[in-house]
Amino acid sequence: MWETKSIISFEDAKAKAKRRLPRMIFDFIEGSAGREVAAEKNLQIFNDFYLRSKVLAPVEDPKLNADFLNYSFDLPFGIAPMGMCNLAWPGADRNLAEAAKTFKIPHCVSTAASSSLEELKKWGGDQTWFQLYVNRSAKEAWTMVDRADAAGYTTLILTVDVPVVSRRVRDLRNGFVVPFKIGLKQFIDFALHPNWSLSTIMKGIPEPKNFRHGSQNSFDRNASRAGANWEFLGELRKRWKGNLIVKGVMDPEDAKRIQNAGVNAIWVSNHGGRQLDGSPPALLALPEIRDSVGPNLPLIFDSGVRSGEDIVKALALGANFVMLGRPIMLAIAASSEKGLNDYISMLKEEIKVVMAQLGLKDLSKISGDVLYDDIYTKM
Ligand SMILES: Cc1cc2nc3c(=O)[nH]c(=O)nc-3n(C[C@H](O)[C@H](O)[C@H](O)COP(=O)(O)O)c2cc1C
Incomplete structure (x- = not known):
């Protein structure tokens, strides 16, 4: 039943990526804000929810497809926006876009992508979506919105949880800046990982490709992104005719207000713990936000999802769709395109196995009933 895969678990992907990547690049992907407590808790919280197995049910050929917004996806998860993916391995951006097409899942393209949004x-x-940061002035953001529209995007994600880029200690320690500054420390790091270094140099050092026009050329990773405010959201809703999703929401009152601004979906996330180290695990915000916005507003969830079981738990706690960040980038870093395809296939297999244990054939039947109630749940 199981064919040989380059990656059979998240831990596999992470260990292989760590070996292949220079430390500075691995830390850029894996690192988080502050002491990295929030990132750790994002993972641990999944262990605190228990799934209820049901026996003797017909479970063959389960349906894993998910209708979300105006899309019919084959799977209930997708690829979260990540800047500078080609740092994981040359060609990663293209691999992500093509894998999303093959598996019929969404691929979210970051403002800071290492290939152009076009x-x-x-x-x-x-199923390619565009994620917008409102760096510096709103004027530049409008140019980006117009470009996304002209390129044919119909779903736009406004990320709102990075008013200021957080202090990421690993990046500070490693001297990670965009564009790279290569001193002795970085040179040694790259020299110790010749496979990555030679492949990357041959293809050209990645840079944020959406910033090639005029003054935008000088992308500053640490620039304020506080241009995303309530006023901007109101204006964006008026101007963007396609689907509008707001990403990075953790507070139920914020969620209600964003819902009232007329968005099509809210993305519950603490940015994988990369922004506020004192944040609770994002999974805990999910049921609160579901209560606040009611049953009908589509919710996306990310932060800490590593396995098929995690995906099922997030769906049970109120998400309609689930996204993954680090695991996807680490899978590419570990084994390039094959690693990515193996990771997505692994998630698919895991969801099938979990559904069989839950006695379910249809993903849309997942609800809070598949979880044990609070008495068994260490909240
Ligand atoms: C290397 C890296 C780069 C990221 N860049 C962006 C970005 O450009 N825009 C954005 O909205 N989120 C960005 N994120 C956050 C992800 O979209 C997502 O919210 C987060 O990774 C989810 O947590 P997880 O890594 O535990 O799955 C980035 C995350 C990582 C790991």
Whole structure:
């Protein structure tokens, strides 16, 4: 039943990526804000929810497809926006876009992508979404919105949890800046990982490709992104006719107000713990936000999802769709395109296995009933 895979678990992907990547690059992907407590808790919290197995049910050929917004996806999860993916391995951006097309899942293209939003749309097709940071002035953001529209994007994600880029200790320690500054420390790091270094140099050092026009050329990773405010959201809703999703929401009152601004979906996330180290695990915010916005507003969830079981738990706690960040980038870093495909296939297999244990054939039947109630749940 099981064929040989390059990656059979998250831990596999992480260990292999760690070996292949220079430390500075691995830390950029894996690192988080402050003492990295929030990132750790994002993972641990999944262990505190228990799934109820049901026996003797017909479970063959389960349906894993998910209708979300105006899309019919084959799987209930997708690829979260991540800047500078080509740092994981040359060609990663294209691999992501093409894998999303093959598996029929969404691929979210970051403002800080290492390929242009136009190229990524061409490679990925319909289910490619664009994520917007409102860096510096709103004027630059409007240019980006117009470009996304002209390139044919119909779903826009406004990320709102990075008013200021957080202090990421690993990046500070490693001297990670964009564009790279290569001193002795970085040179040694790269020299110790020749496979990555030679492959990357041959293809050209990745840089944020959406910033090639005029003054935007000088992308500053640490620039304020506080241009995303309530006023901007109101204006964006008026101007963007497609699906509008707000990403990075953790507070039920914020969620209600964002819902009232007329968005199509809210993305519950603490940015994988990369922004506020004192944040509770994002999974705990999910049921609160579901209560606040009611049953009908589509909710996306990310932060700490590593396995098929995690995906099922997030769906049970109120998400309609689930996204993954680090695991996807680490899978590519570990084994390039094969690693990515193996990781997505692994998640698919895991969801199937979990559904069989739960006695379910249809993903849409997942609800809070599959979880043990609070008496068994260490909240
Ligand atoms: C290397 C890296 C780069 C990221 N870049 C962005 C970005 O450009 N825009 C954005 O909205 N989120 C960005 N994120 C956050 C992810 O979209 C997502 O919220 C987070 O990774 C989810 O947590 P997880 O890594 O535990 O799955 C980034 C995350 C990582 C790991």
